[in-house]
Amino acid sequence: MTKTNGYAARDRSWHPPALTPLYKTSVTRSPRFAPIGAATSLSEETGPVFGHDILGAKDNDLITNFAAPGEMAIGPRIVVQGHVRDEFGRPVPHTLVEVWQANAGGRYRHKKEGYLAPLDPNFGGCGRCITDENGFYEFLTVKPGPYPWPNGPDDWRPAHIHVSVFGHSFAQRLITQMYFEGDPMIWQCPIVGTIPTREAIETLVAKLDRPGSIPMNSLCYQFDITLRGRRQTMFENRMEGM
Amino acid sequence: MNRYKESPSQTAGPYVHIGCTPNFLGIDGIFPEDLGTTIITGNPEGERITIKGSVFDGTGNPLKDALIEIWQADPSGKFAGRGGVEGFTGWGRSPGDMDTGEFTFETLKPGRVPFTDGRLQAPHVTFWIVARGINLGLHTRMYFADEETANAEDPILTRIEHQSRIPTLMAVKEGDHYRFDIRLQGEGETIFFDI
Ligand SMILES: [Fe+3]
Numbered sequence: 133m134t135k136t137n138g139y140a141a142r143d144r145s146w147h148p149p150a151l152t153p154l155y156k157t158s159v160t161r162s163p164r165f166a167p168i169g170a171a172t173s174l175s176e177e178t179g180p181v182f183g184h185d186i187l188g189a190k191d192n193d194l195i196t197n198f199a200a201p202g203e204m205a206i207g208p209r210i211v212v213q214g215h216v217r218d219e220f221g222r223p224v225p226h227t228l229v230e231v232w233q234a235n236a237g238g239r240y241r242h243k244k245e246g247y248l249a250p251l252d253p254n255f256g257g258c259g260r261c262i263t264d265e266n267g268f269y270e271f272l273t274v275k276p277g278p279y280p281w282p283n284g285p286d287d288w289r290p291a292h293i294h295v296s297v298f299g300h301s302f303a304q305r306l307i308t309q310m311y312f313e314g315d316p317m318i319w320q321c322p323i324v325g326t327i328p329t330r331e332a333i334e335t336l337v338a339k340l341d342r343p344g345s346i347p348m349n350s351l352c353y354q355f356d357i358t359l360r361g362r363r364q365t366m367f368e369n370r371m372e373g374m
Numbered sequence: 375m376n377r378y379k380e381s382p383s384q385t386a387g388p389y390v391h392i393g394c395t396p397n398f399l400g401i402d403g404i405f406p407e408d409l410g411t412t413i414i415t416g417n418p419e420g421e422r423i424t425i426k427g428s429v430f431d432g433t434g435n436p437l438k439d440a441l442i443e444i445w446q447a448d449p450s451g452k453f454a455g456r457g458g459v460e461g462f463t464g465w466g467r468s469p470g471d472m473d474t475g476e477f478t479f480e481t482l483k484p485g486r487v488p489f490t491d492g493r494l495q496a497p498h499v500t501f502w503i504v505a506r507g508i509n510l511g512l513h514t515r516m517y518f519a520d521e522e523t524a525n526a527e528d529p530i531l532t533r534i535e536h537q538s539r540i541p542t543l544m545a546v547k548e549g550d551h552y553r554f555d556i557r558l559q560g561e562g563e564t565i566f567f568d569i
Contacts, residue, residue, distance in 0.1 A: 138490070142568065147383050148509035155385075157507030160432035161558050165539075167513075167568035170530050173489050175500050176513075176569045178453040179445060180410075180465035188405070197404050221376040232393025240389045241401055244439075256401050258393045294386070294393055302445045303569055305511060307504055309384040323385060326509050332382045358378040 138172050139303045139360045140219055148326035155322045156283050176303040177362075182228040184262055191260050194233070194273035198256025205255035207236025207274030209350040212310070212338065215267045216297060219361035223267030224304075229357075230296040231271060232258045238277030238291075247279050272350065278317050290317035290324065297357055304359040311337045312353065383511065386504035390441045395469040409467060410443065413481045416461015420449030420482040424551035425516070428476045429503060432559030438475035440505035443467045444516075446498070451485035478551075483518075489529040496524035496531065503556060512566045516554045519544040530567075539565050 150162035190197040195205045212231075216224040234240045234257065237249035241257050255274065263269045276291050292309045299305065311318050318324055318337065327333045335358070344352030391399050395408040414422070425444075428436040444466045447453050454464040468477035486494040499516040517525055519541075525531055531540060542564045545552035556564045 139569075142380065144510075144568070146379055150509060152509060155507070155509070158385075158509060159507075161437070161505065161507035162432075162509075163512070163563055163566055164559055165563055165565075167566040168534060169568045170533070171490050172569050173495065173530075174453065174456075174487050175445070175447070175495070175498065175515075178456055180463060181455045182409070186409070191405070198401070217378065219378050219380055221378060230393050232389060240392060242389050242392060242399065244388060256392075256396065256404050257389075258396050258401065258404060260405070294384075294390070296386075296390075296393060302500055302502065302513075305443070305502055306381060306383060307386045307390070307511060308381050309387075323387075326384075327382045332379065335379065335381060336384070358381045360380050 139177070139301070139362055142360060145328065146332050148328070152322075152326040155326050158326070172303050177301045179298060179301040179305070181226070181300075182262060182298070187260070187262060192271035194231075194255070194257070194259045194271065197259060199254035203254045205235065205274050206252050207255075207277075209272070210275050211270060211272055211344070211346065211350045211352045212293065212355055213268070213270035213344070213352065214338075214355040214357060216263050216269060216299075216357045216359065217267055218299075218304075218359050222361065223263075223265075224299055224359055225263055225265045225267050227263050227267075227300065228260060228298045229263065229269045230258070230260045231273075231293050233273065233276040233293045234279055236274045236277050238279035246282075249277065249279070275312070283322055287322055288317055288320070290315045290321050295357065297359060299359040306357075306359060308336060308357070310355045313337055313340050383509060385506060385509055386441060386511075388439050388506040390439070390504060391469045394441055394467065398469045410465055411467070413463050413466045413479060414461065415463060418448065418459040418461040418482060420459070420462075423481060423483050425479040425481065425499070425545065425554055426476060426551050427554040427556060428470075428474070429505070429556045430558065434560065436475040437505050438470065438473075440470055440475065440503055441467065442470065442477045443502045444479055444481070445500045445502075446481065446484040447487045449482050449485045451487045451494075486524065491529070493527070493529050494524075496521050496528035498528075501556070508558075512558075513569050514556065514564055514566050515543055516545050517543050518552065519546045534565065539563075
């Protein structure tokens with residue numbers, strides 16, 4: 133028999149609700165019915181595994197992975213690093229982390245992008261890495277600029293990096309965004325504002341790590357990511373034996 | 375043991391394809407290929423199927439900026455990395471068609487996977503949908519309408535209170551493919567799961 137432990141229930145009061153009218157696009161894209169609670173089975177407790185063989189040497193270096201030979205992306209150079217762990221503090225090793233972002237001027241390399249700021253010919257805007265055995269990840273990039281977006285008459289996104297994490301199961305799949313410590317635009321953004329509490333928002337704000345900076349090279353930001361945790365087995369085992 | 379809260383979700387936004395399927399957008403040269411494009415990587419045995427569908431918003435218009443991922447068992451009910459058949463990843467990712475948003479997955483018909491209590495589930499494919507305007511990725515399941523016997527004893531389907539909504543989880547055979555449309559809101563709103 134296949135016995136699985138299941139994941140701790142997702143705390144939906146911590147996440148943004150589906151319908152957040154100040155973020156206008158959510159109005160027509162939010163389910164009206166509540167999601168139906170279901171026990172996780174192997175279908176949700178397994179997930180794709182990616183090996184280091186998929187990674188190229190520059191995959192986690194957004195400064196050069198799209199640049200012409202000998203060139204670099206323009207902007208303040210930063211290292212972003214941290215750990216992926218679960219709700220119980222256990223490291224999540226060997227998981228794929230994908231990132232994408234605007235360039236230092238706040239412009240994305242995308243045909244639907246309407247901001248005046250110019251493309252940087254040496255910046256593509258995406259990267260990826262796989263956490264090591266301790267759940268540690270790291271990438272090198274330029275600090276993205278803030279950008280205006282069509283929502284209210286004058287809404288701006290704070291500087292941010294989009295992050296996609298797989299974890300070890302489909303139940304842990306998560307996409308979120310990383311913000312930068314000290315940015316006043318964080319608190320004016322309707323997308324940030326979909327998150328119900330300031331406490332939760334602050335977990336998405338990367339901390340400037342001065343000792344971690346590389347002198348004459350890059351500032352360092354620390355950003356830890358927490359995925360859902362698998363429940364401990366003890367209780368359920370005891371229940372089974374009863 | 376320290377306890378942490380899960381990192382709160384944020385929308386994938388309109389530019390999710392830059393990060394997840396850059397080659398699809400013409401951002402070439404960073405990654406050799408977009409992950410999840412090919413689910414059948416070898417020559418595994420099993421029934422080859424094509425799944426097509428669109429994601430509709432509350433106005434009835436298809437999303438053209440969604441990212442759809444699937445995860446499923448192989449024809450014997452085993453998952454990749456857990457004894458699954460060679461040459462089959464079980465994981466697919468689609469940015470949808472550039473003009474219509476329609477997604478397509480070339481895959482194998484999944485077998486039956488045991489539920490937590492050992493009962494067999496009906497064949498199904500797990501879906502995860504993110505897009506601009508979706509604050510937290512949506513989980514749903516695609517079942518096969520032509521698997522009536524297995525569906526009738528599926529531990530998840532049989533526990534759903536509003537049985538009238540179950541057709542929203544059924545892929546229907548249309549010519550050479552199965553169609554599975556996802557409705558975020560409005561009439562026929564797809565069942566999403568809090569798993
Ligand atoms: Fe963005």
